[in-house]
Structures are given as structure tokens and as C-alpha cells.
Amino acid sequence: MTKRRTIAEAPRVKGLPGPDDIRADRLWLGGSPVIIEGVVDQWPAVGGWSSTALIERCGTVAVEPFATNAQLNGTVLQQINRSEPMTFGEFIRHTFGEARRDPKAAYYLRTGPGSPVYDALAEDIIVPDISRPFNPKWTGLWMGQAGNTTPFHHDWWHGLLAQISGHKRYTLVHPCDGVALQKDWSAGARYDLCSAEVLPADADVLQDLELVFEGVLAPGEMLYVPPYWFHQVVTLDDGNISMPMRFDTTQMPDVSLFQLSQDSCLRPLTNQPVTDLHRVAEILRQNRRRFNQREDEFISALCNIRGLDHAQLKRALGEMPEGRNVEVMA
Numbered sequence: 001m002t003k004r005r006t007i008a009e010a011p012r013v014k015g016l017p018g019p020d021d022i023r024a025d026r027l028w029l030g031g032s033p034v035i036i037e038g039v040v041d042q043w044p045a046v047g048g049w050s051s052t053a054l055i056e057r058c059g060t061v062a063v064e065p066f067a068t069n070a071q072l073n074g075t076v077l078q079q080i081n082r083s084e085p086m087t088f089g090e091f092i093r094h095t096f097g098e099a100r101r102d103p104k105a106a107y108y109l110r111t112g113p114g115s116p117v118y119d120a121l122a123e124d125i126i127v128p129d130i131s132r133p134f135n136p137k138w139t140g141l142w143m144g145q146a147g148n149t150t151p152f153h154h155d156w157w158h159g160l161l162a163q164i165s166g167h168k169r170y171t172l173v174h175p176c177d178g179v180a181l182q183k184d185w186s187a188g189a190r191y192d193l194c195s196a197e198v199l200p201a202d203a204d205v206l207q208d209l210e211l212v213f214e215g216v217l218a219p220g221e222m223l224y225v226p227p228y229w230f231h232q233v234v235t236l237d238d239g240n241i242s243m244p245m246r247f248d249t250t251q252m253p254d255v256s257l258f259q260l261s262q263d264s265c266l267r268p269l270t271n272q273p274v275t276d277l278h279r280v281a282e283i284l285r286q287n288r289r290r291f292n293q294r295e296d297e298f299i300s301a302l303c304n305i306r307g308l309d310h311a312q313l314k315r316a317l318g319e320m321p322e323g324r325n326v327e328v329m330a
């Protein structure tokens, strides 16, 4: 029998790492994932948000949680799953397992600043200061039930996932393992257009990777997810509430062409003193060809999944004036 390797939990720290930890070179901000104890357990929300208390505070408010089910393996991606209108009271009774609206459906509510539920509950939570700009647009309270799954994906921000009630299983994969992790994924899953396959903790592919953490986040704990780490999160019990918080990084998507070149086809140009114009042009052309291949692959996946006409989209792309900027969204 082949020996399975043990995948470790993320290391634990007490309290938010401060300047002393950074000086002592303890891993933080951009380093490795950590579970932070002793912060979220001080929030009034922890222990205070029973189903009765939540329904008393905002039971009649209209909400639109995402719906998922066993056929979808419980996965929720905001670009895929439909949402269903109901009152917050109905949602809470369903997800706490007290009165299921539809026994086959599972719901996952993401409610953010400016929405009545979040604003009514916000006094019970405290966004920690980690010396990085906090982006409230990208945060929220996430409430759901056993089986809800956020499939593997990566973000570019510093993420803190505060667990308020219930447990979640996290699997975290180092960015350098991304290509190996994604080797059997469809183009749609690689581009976040459809869900990646949900992996069990003992999946073979995880055995072959360099750096993986896997464990359970309990109420009162907070998981730090560094930028670009792939993560899959499975909700383990009903009445589950957590709060993802996002902090800006210096690694925004607006990296310069130079930075992008460090791991692209431009490297032979930036790392060699090439001055021959034909050689320079050849490397630039090769880089553009590779970019175009990737874009074609992306466009095909997008058209398949969204039911778009490939030829029409290519025509529209050709007709569009250059230089129009679109806002980069979460």
C-alpha cells in the first residue's frame, strides 16, 4: 500500500501579528496561511447570533441567497448560481435546519455593507486593523448550511475569514502549485467561469503538491489567506456564519508589463542585453502570440459556458476602439 502523506493544518498564532512578529520574521502578510486565535472570539456576534436572535433583529427583511444542491456538489459561484427571493426569517429557519423551505435546496447568503441585514448586525463585529487598506466593498457576512462549498479559486488580496458560528473545512494550496493543481481542470474552471471539481481531503492531486494546508476552522477563529493562494472552503454544519474580509495588497492586477515579464515570454528580453531589433521584435511577437493563444482559449470557454456566439464576439472585439478601460471588479 502506498503511504499517504499527512497534510498539515495551517499554523496557529495568538492575536493579530504585530510589528514585533514581522521583525521576528514570523510569517504574516504574504507569507503562509495562519489560524489566528483570540480575536474573533471577542466579538459580540460569537455566541450572540442564535436563530431566534437573528430573526428578532431582521426576520422580515427581504434577502436573495444563492441556491445550490447535491447535483452541483453544493458549490456556489456568484457568476453561476441563481438566487432565490425569501425573507431573512425563512432563510434562517431553513439554514439552521429548523424549517426547510425545500429539502433538496441549500442556500448561501452573502450580504454586504449597505444591505439591511449586514447594517443591522455590523455593531457586533470588529474589522481588525492589519495595517493594510481595508476594502469594505468586498466584505460581507456569509451564512449557509452544511455542504455549501466555495470551490478552489485564488484572490489577489489579503483575505481574513472570521468564523462566527459553525465550522468550515479549508484546503489551501501554495500559488506555485497552481499549475499542478489545475492540470486536469477544464478551461472554464481555470478561468473561474464554472466550478472547479470539489476535492476531498485525501485527493490524489493534493498528495503531489509541494505545500498544502488542510484543517477545520472553528467558531471564534480566523484564517489568514495570503494573496494568490488557492483555496476551497466547505461548510460543515447548519447555521454557519462567517465573515470574509479583504485588504488591498501591493500585488494588484495592474502590474506593470515589466513585472508580468518576470514569468512570461518577455524574460529572454528583460534578462538579456538584447539590442538587435529583429531579435527584440521576434521575442515581442512570440509573447503576443502566446497571449493571443491564452485569450482564444479564454474566449472559447466563455462562449461555451455563457452560450455566446464565438464569431460575433470576435467581430465585436475587432470593431471596438482600443484604449477603453473597464473597472476591475472583485
Ligand SMILES: O=C(O)CCC(=O)C(=O)O
Residues within 6 Å of the ligand: 142, 149, 150, 155, 159, 160, 161, 168, 225, 231, 233, 234, 242, 244, 245
Ligand atoms: O467561506 C467560504 O465559503 C469561502 C471564503 C473565501 O473564499 C474567502 O474568504 O476568500
